[in-house]
Amino acid sequence: xxxxxxxxxxxxxxxxxxxxxxxxxxxxxxxxxxxxxxxxxxxxxxxxxxxxxxxxxxxxxxxxxxxxxxxxxxxxxxxxxxxxxxxxxxxxxxxxxxxxxxxxxxxxxxxxxxxxxxxxxxxxxxxxxxxxxxxxxxxxxxxxxxxxxxxxxxxxxxxxxxxxxxxxxxxxxxxxxxxxxxxxxxxxxxxxxxxxxxxxxxxxxxxxxxxxxxxxxxxxxxxxxxxxxxxxxxxxxxxxxxxxxxxxxxxxxxxxxxxxxxxxxxxxxxxxxxxxxxxxxxxxxxxxxxxxxxxxxxxxxxxxxxxxxxxxxxxxxxxxxxxxxxxxxxxxxxxxxxxxxxxxxxxxxxxxxxxxxxxxxxxxxxxxxxxxxxxxxxxxxxxxxxxxxxxxxxxxxxxxxxxxxxxxxxxxxxxx
Numbered sequence: 001x002x003x004x005x006x007x008x009x010x011x012x013x014x015x016x017x018x019x020x021x022x023x024x025x026x027x028x029x030x031x032x033x034x035x036x037x038x039x040x041x042x043x044x045x046x047x048x049x050x051x052x053x054x055x056x057x058x059x060x061x062x063x064x065x066x067x068x069x070x071x072x073x074x075x076x077x078x079x080x081x082x083x084x085x086x087x088x089x090x091x092x093x094x095x096x097x098x099x100x101x102x103x104x105x106x107x108x109x110x111x112x113x114x115x116x117x118x119x120x121x122x123x124x125x126x127x128x129x130x131x132x133x134x135x136x137x138x139x140x141x142x143x144x145x146x147x148x149x150x151x152x153x154x155x156x157x158x159x160x161x162x163x164x165x166x167x168x169x170x171x172x173x174x175x176x177x178x179x180x181x182x183x184x185x186x187x188x189x190x191x192x193x194x195x196x197x198x199x200x201x202x203x204x205x206x207x208x209x210x211x212x213x214x215x216x217x218x219x220x221x222x223x224x225x226x227x228x229x230x231x232x233x234x235x236x237x238x239x240x241x242x243x244x245x246x247x248x249x250x251x252x253x254x255x256x257x258x259x260x261x262x263x264x265x266x267x268x269x270x271x272x273x274x275x276x277x278x279x280x281x282x283x284x285x286x287x288x289x290x291x292x293x294x295x296x297x298x299x300x301x302x303x304x305x306x307x308x309x310x311x312x313x314x315x316x317x318x319x320x321x322x323x324x325x326x327x328x329x330x331x332x333x334x335x336x337x338x339x340x341x342x343x344x345x346x347x348x349x350x351x352x353x354x355x356x357x358x359x360x361x362x363x364x365x366x367x368x369x370x371x372x373x374x375x376x377x378x379x380x381x382x383x384x385x386x387x388x389x390x391x392x393x394x395x396x397x398x399x400x401x402x403x404x405x406x407x408x409x410x411x412x413x414x415x416x
Contacts, residue, residue: 009179009183010122010125011137012179013077013118013121013122013125013176013179013180013183014118014122014137014138014141015137015138015141016141016172016175016176016179017077017081017114017118017138017141017176018118018137018138018139018140018141018142018144018145019141019142019144019145019148019172020081020084020145020169020172020173020175020176021111021114021115021118021142021145022141022142022143022144022145022146022147022148022149023145023146023148023149023152023168023169023172024053024084024088024107024111024145024169024172025053025145025146025149025230026145026146026149026150026230026231027149027152027153027165027166027168027169028049028050028104028166028231029149029150029153029230029231029232029233029234029252030149030150030152030153030154030157030162030165030234030249031092031153031162031165031166032046032049032162033153033157033162033234033248034157034160034161034162035049035095035100035162038095038162039095039096039097041097043362043363043366044359044363045097046362047358047359047360047361047362047363048097048101048359049100049101049104050231050232050358050359051355051358051359052101052104052105052108053104053105053107053108053111054108054351054354054355054358055105055108055355056104056105056106056107056108056109056110056111056112057108057109057111057112057115057351058112058348058351058352058355059108059109059112060108060109060110060111060112060113060114060115060116061112061113061115061116061344061347061348061351062112062344062348063109063113064076064112064113064115064116064117064344065116065341065344067113068113068116068117068120072185072186073117073120073121073124073185073186074121074180074183074184074185074186075185076113076117077114077117077118077121077176077180078177078180078181080110080111080113080114080117081110081114081173081174081176081177081180082173082177083106083107083110084107084110084111084114084169084170084173084176085169085170085171085173085174085177086170087103087106087107087110088107088166088167088169088170088172088173089167089170090103091103091104091107091166091167091169092162092163092164092165092166092167093163095163107169112351115347116343116344116347118138119138119343121186122138124186125183125186139263140260140263140264143256143257143259143260143263144260145172146230146253146256147253147256147257147260149165150249150250150252150253150256151249151250151253152165152168153165153249154245154246154249154250154253157245157249158245198338198341199341201338202338202341202342202345206408207334207338207407207408209407209408209410209411210333210334210342210407211342211345213329213333213391213392213407214329214330214333214342214345214346215345215346215348215349216349216387217322217326217329217330217346218326218330218345218346218347218348218349218350218353219349219350219352219353220322220380220384220387221322221323221326221350221353222350222351222353222354222357223353223357223380223384224286224290224318224322224377224380224381224384225290225314225357225361225374225377225380226314226315226318226322226323227354227357227358228357228358228361229311229314229315230252230256231358231361232361232362232365233251233252233255233311234248234249234252235362235365236293236307236311236365236370237251237252237307237311239297239365239370240296240297240303240304240307240308240370241303241304241307242304242307251308255308255311255312255315256315258312258315258316259315259316259318259319259323260319262315262316262317262319262320263319263320263323263324265320266278266282266319266320266321266324266325267324270324270325270328270396271396274394274396275325275328275329275392275393275394275395275396276388276392276393276394278320278321278324278325279321279322279325279388279392280321280385280388280389280392281320281321282317282318282319282320282321282322282323282324282325283317283321283322283381283384283385283388284317284385285313285314285316285317285320285321286313286314286317286318286321286322286381287317287378287381287382287385288313288317289309289310289311289312289313289314289315289316289317290310290314290374290375290377290378290381291310291378292306292307292309292310292313293306293307293310293311293314293370293374294370294371294374294375294378295310296310296370297369297370297371297374298371310374322384326346327343327346328395329392329395330342330343330346331343332395332400332403333403333404333407334404335404361373364376393406393411402414
């Protein structure tokens with residue numbers, strides 16, 4: 001059996017893969033400001049720039065378990081990093097929508113596989129004393145990649161270098177590949193994959209309550225509009241009256257930094273405040289952010305200040321609530337054997353909702369207007385709050401065995 005990677009190498013892999021994932025997800029947000037006019041893209045065609053990679057990620061999530069079972073963690077991550085590096089380099093070379101969408105679809109497949117495998121690899125490779133910190137580090141690096149994408153776009157905006165904005169994905173992925181090249185595999189972990197019949201078990205009588213909750217939670221995360229707000233942040237700022245590269249590219253980066261700080265604060269406070277209080281409080285702040293955005297688009301004057309406050313409130317609320325608690329509920333509800341399958345059950349509705357929002361959000365913003373579009377998202381956020389109020393349990397201070405019994409005993413805590 002290979003010896004596990006050192007804590008330093010594991011941390012470097014977590015940071016590099018997180019940065020790469022975050023950058024790829026956000027790079028098009030800035031690039032499409034220059035790419036769309038050059039290619040004369042319609043609103044629907046602009047939506048495909050964001051929706052097609054999500055479609056690829058859906059497929060990648062579906063095949064990830066089979067790929068990693070055959071190849072192992074490290075080999076899978078190395079292969080996917082090389083795919084992203086190669087396709088990331090050639091994708092912006094041809095200024096043609098079909099070429100760009102096609103290459104981004106394939107990159108999305110590789111990113112989808114990595115999305116499933118990276119957290120597992122990091123958790124298995126990390127020494128127990130730093131496992132939690134490295135998991136948080138990966139999430140922080142992902143947001144750092146998003147911020148970096150907006151900063152790079154701003155730096156290159158005077159010359160409109162959208163090709164370079166997109167191509168930075170290639171060297172970022174190459175760094176991941178270089179780190180993985182000499183890293184050992186977590187062979188023991190690779191042998192603990194769920195066998196056939198996992199889907200039936202997830203939706204069988206024993207695990208159906210937690211799986212239903214996780215699936216709905218995964219969908220709600222996207223239906224509240226988080227990815228759409230991130231993908232189309234420059235267009236949203238533009239619609240509220242902001243002008244200039246700084247406003248359209250740096251302000252979204254500032255909003256993401258505030259979200260990152262909220263996630264860090266939530267991580268340190270969740271065990272003091274409890275899961276429910278953190279989740280419901282964050283969701284309420286999200287809804288308030290949507291309400292401010294409705295007011296911003298409806299206002300004839302002062303909409304820019306209201307809009308900036310709304311985006312800040314929404315992003316902070318999401319990262320402090322749903323964004324932070326999503327994986328906690330998913331990981332606590334399943335045994336070790338089913339935890340990976342449970343993550344897939346969460347990701348599939350999450351990505352499906354992401355695809356719908358990516359394809360149609362900009363069209364809704366253009367045809368319905370910002371006030372009506374964000375009013376619809378406000379309704380989703382309010383509905384999410386009521387659903388979570390009724391269905392989200394408080395698991396603070398409970399052992400994993402107690403939590404498993406809660407879900408398996410008809411959502412009832414065992415009496416002491």
